[in-house]
Amino acid sequence: VTAPAEARPEPTATEPAVETAGPRWAVPAVAAIGLTAVAVGTAAAAALPGAPAGLVVAAALGLPLVLVVGLLLHRHQWLVPWGAILIFSTSAELRLRVSPEVGVLKDLYLYLLVVVVGLPALRSGLLRARLRPIAAPMAAVGILAALYVLDPAGAHGTSWLFGTRLLFSVFALFLIGLVCVRPEQVSAHLVRATAAVLAFEAVFSWAQQFAGEDALVYGWGYQYGAQVRGTSGGGLRTSGTFEDPFQLAALAVLGVALGLFVARRWQMRAVLIVSGIAVLGATSVRTAWLQVAVLLVFLALRRGWWRQALTLGAVGAVAGVYLLATTTTSDRPGAPEVPLLFGLNGRSTAWAQAVQGPLSFVAGNGVGALGIGSTRQSAGVSAPPAYDPNSAPTALYAGNSAFLDSTYAQVQSDVGIVGSLALVAGLAGLVAVLVRRCRRDPGNGAAWAALAVLAVAIVDWVGRSSLASYTTGFLTMYVLGVLVAASLARERPL
Amino acid sequence: MSRRMSRRTVVLAAVVVLLGIVGAAAGVVVNRVRGPEWSAETGVMIRLASPDIVLLTGLTPTVELEDLIDAAAVAKSQVVLARAATKLGSWWTGADLTEQITVEPVGSSHIIKVTAKTPDRDLSIRTADAVAAAYVEVTQEQLRATTDALQTVPRPPDPGRQGGSDVTADVRSRAVILGQDVAMAEIIHTDEPAQTSPSITTPVALGIVGVAAGVLGAVVVTLLRPAAGSRRRRAAADGNGYGGTPQADALQHANGHTNGAARRTDDATDPVST
Numbered sequence: 001v002t003a004p005a006e007a008r009p010e011p012t013a014t015e016p017a018v019e020t021a022g023p024r025w026a027v028p029a030v031a032a033i034g035l036t037a038v039a040v041g042t043a044a045a046a047a048l049p050g051a052p053a054g055l056v057v058a059a060a061l062g063l064p065l066v067l068v069v070g071l072l073l074h075r076h077q078w079l080v081p082w083g084a085i086l087i088f089s090t091s092a093e094l095r096l097r098v099s100p101e102v103g104v105l106k107d108l109y110l111y112l113l114v115v116v117v118g119l120p121a122l123r124s125g126l127l128r129a130r131l132r133p134i135a136a137p138m139a140a141v142g143i144l145a146a147l148y149v150l151d152p153a154g155a156h157g158t159s160w161l162f163g164t165r166l167l168f169s170v171f172a173l174f175l176i177g178l179v180c181v182r183p184e185q186v187s188a189h190l191v192r193a194t195a196a197v198l199a200f201e202a203v204f205s206w207a208q209q210f211a212g213e214d215a216l217v218y219g220w221g222y223q224y225g226a227q228v229r230g231t232s233g234g235g236l237r238t239s240g241t242f243e244d245p246f247q248l249a250a251l252a253v254l255g256v257a258l259g260l261f262v263a264r265r266w267q268m269r270a271v272l273i274v275s276g277i278a279v280l281g282a283t284s285v286r287t288a289w290l291q292v293a294v295l296l297v298f299l300a301l302r303r304g305w306w307r308q309a310l311t312l313g314a315v316g317a318v319a320g321v322y323l324l325a326t327t328t329t330s331d332r333p334g335a336p337e338v339p340l341l342f343g344l345n346g347r348s349t350a351w352a353q354a355v356q357g358p359l360s361f362v363a364g365n366g367v368g369a370l371g372i373g374s375t376r377q378s379a380g381v382s383a384p385p386a387y388d389p390n391s392a393p394t395a396l397y398a399g400n401s402a403f404l405d406s407t408y409a410q411v412q413s414d415v416g417i418v419g420s421l422a423l424v425a426g427l428a429g430l431v432a433v434l435v436r437r438c439r440r441d442p443g444n445g446a447a448w449a450a451l452a453v454l455a456v457a458i459v460d461w462v463g464r465s466s467l468a469s470y471t472t473g474f475l476t477m478y479v480l481g482v483l484v485a486a487s488l489a490r491e492r493p494l
Numbered sequence: 495m496s497r498r499m500s501r502r503t504v505v506l507a508a509v510v511v512l513l514g515i516v517g518a519a520a521g522v523v524v525n526r527v528r529g530p531e532w533s534a535e536t537g538v539m540i541r542l543a544s545p546d547i548v549l550l551t552g553l554t555p556t557v558e559l560e561d562l563i564d565a566a567a568v569a570k571s572q573v574v575l576a577r578a579a580t581k582l583g584s585w586w587t588g589a590d591l592t593e594q595i596t597v598e599p600v601g602s603s604h605i606i607k608v609t610a611k612t613p614d615r616d617l618s619i620r621t622a623d624a625v626a627a628a629y630v631e632v633t634q635e636q637l638r639a640t641t642d643a644l645q646t647v648p649r650p651p652d653p654g655r656q657g658g659s660d661v662t663a664d665v666r667s668r669a670v671i672l673g674q675d676v677a678m679a680e681i682i683h684t685d686e687p688a689q690t691s692p693s694i695t696t697p698v699a700l701g702i703v704g705v706a707a708g709v710l711g712a713v714v715v716t717l718l719r720p721a722a723g724s725r726r727r728r729a730a731a732d733g734n735g736y737g738g739t740p741q742a743d744a745l746q747h748a749n750g751h752t753n754g755a756a757r758r759t760d761d762a763t764d765p766v767s768t
Contacts, residue, residue: 136716136717139713139716140710140713140714140717143709143710143713146706147702150702152698152699152700152703153699359524362700362703363699363700363703416703418703418707418710419706421707422710425710425717429717
């Protein structure tokens with residue numbers, strides 16, 4: 001790796017400008033439509049005294065609010081990461097405290113972003129300009145997307161809709177991050193938003209730890225097995241405002257990555273890293289610690305400590321294998337204990353479900369037949385997280401068709417081997433582009449951060465179906481999109 | 495150049511189409527090898543899942559998803575399949591049916607779905623019906639055995655002296671009701687069988703897979719070729735000391751061969767927000 005001072009920057013093609021000010025009539029139009037909506041809503045409330053008050057208020061204020069927020073997001077795209085991080089992080093808690101309908105907010109926000117960020121970028125040609133450097137990997141991912149739409153081995157039912165919608169949502173968020181105007185400014189605000197939310201989550205998750213599991217379940221209204229979980233050693237896992245500890249740990253890993261590679265000021269760096277480590281302590285997610293180790297390897301590589309990085313990686317790998325070989329665990333309650341290395345906590349059994357014969361290997365089992373999409377078939381999954389004294393949550397375990405627990409196994413099950421190869425090719429292509437960018441310009445913190453986030457995601461996807469998932473997939477892909485865009489702009493670390 | 499490019503594009507397109515055709519042809523072959531296959535489904539409604547709770551408490555718990563999963567496992571057991579085999583004919587065994595029968599819960603309902611796949615249309619209906627009927631019989635017999643046993647439980651000598659009521663009397667009365675009047679499960683319907691093979695689905699699916707494989711191959715080819723080209727450019731650029739892309743070299747020439755000049759030029763091309 002050459003020193004930053006000797007970096008040879010790679011020029012980018014001239015990018016078209018996006019007109020974020022909008023036409024002159026935009027503000028008057030928004031005001032007129034908003035006032036009309038308020039007037040119509042008020043008139044409806046007066047004319048229909050029996051109408052539910054909440055519905056009338058939503059009708060009167062909802063449209064103007066959406067218009068104003070849309071206009072603000074279009075004009076000031078640095079607001080987008082604030083909205084994304086805040087909504088994605090708090091929606092589970094709001095569903096529990098306010099209303100289950102709050103869950104729709106994330107979808108509304110996504111659709112709004114598509115309209116106010118995505119469509120202008122498409123019209124101006126910015127999308128094409130930003131996609132050009134990563135055209136080949138995106139083409140491979142496009143094949144995967146096409147296979148999900150066509151669903152060669154399955155029917156286009158509820159499971160297909162659910163599985164496909166989630167995957168397309170994360171792809172859309174990646175593109176929205178990629179086409180943001182002034183990516184350097186957006187990534188700076190992404191760092192600030194993540195730091196603010198992560199610091200709050202650190203305090204909140206440790207407050208939950210001090211409260212104890214009885215208080216969390218009987219007093220705070222959380223569900224044991226969802227927001228409140230136990231470790232194999234009997235410890236408590238808390239999840240902050242997320243739906244489970246794994247989602248919170250994913251945010252912490254993203255925060256640590258931003259702190260190590262993108263944050264410019266040491267205060268911001270300290271907040272991100274300290275909060276991230278505090279959150280990881282509260283969640284006790286082993287894979288997250290492994291991801292932090294991967295981040296440290298990339299940090300060492302960036303500093304030019306190749307030998308140290310390789311040594312750290314080798315020692316980590318040997319220690320990991322030793323740990324896996326000597327730790328025993330049960331795949332499910334009551335089952336005999338087996339070494340973690342061979343069963344991977346039941347994951348090898350779960351992964352084996354992805355391939356159910358030669359035809360299944362080639363064309364898959366159909367989108368949503370197993371794994372994430374299949375959960376839509378069962379009752380109660382769409383219900384809000386809540387404590388129900390009359391029923392325990394249904395345990396998902398290896399052997400349950402809703403439990404593939406790997407993104408690669410999920411894709412293999414959904415669309416078969418060509419989809420799996422397309423995913424791997426897309427990831428390999430993106431890694432190659434980012435590695436080339438890091439080698440050309442070692443001072444490009446966003447490129448290193450994008451590479452590190454992609455690497456930890458690739459690691460995470462081995463043991464979790466988190467690509468097409470809310471919130472981990474949503475957050476990861478949006479952050480990755482912003483970082484790739486910032487790396488293309490070749491800004492110095494913020 | 496463009497002629498060569500177009501030839502390459504034509505070759506890649508031909509490969510994609512060819513792979514699609516090969517995939518569809520493979521689907522036809524799979525259909526031929528598999529032979530005819532019919533699929534019939536019979537629904538069974540689970541009315542009562544936990545008779546022991548009814549016997550002990552008198553309360554009737556609702557049927558949950560876990561109960562349907564348990565019921566599906568029982569319906570696929572050898573006890574049920576062996577009885578179903580005897581209903582179909584003396585030449586059948588329970589092991590024969592294992593491969594032909596799948597049983598799964600139906601969404602958010604109280605129904606399990608017995609699916610039979612056989613080479614013959616009528617046989618698929620009879621097989622699904624036989625397994626469903628065998629399941630209902632077996633569960634009903636198990637209930638009856640339990641309730642019969644409970645009806646003979648001796649009455650305690652003097653419940654009043656022990657400070658409690660006669661619990662066994664309650665259990666016996668519930669056992670009588672359960673054994674005589676309650677149906678554990680009920681067959682509700684058998685759908686018209688559908689022919690699953692040969693069908694157009696397999697050739698279409700494998701055709702799509704073939705086309706996707708071809709397009710992926712084309713992407714990989716285009717991914718690898720620029721890499722080879724960039725290596726050549728880098729090797730050529732080592733001679734003039736720039737080592738970048740043609741655009742980089744042009745920019746560095748234009749900006750006095752300094753990195754800082756190139757950086758400023760690139761920054762100037764960044765998207766502009768107003």
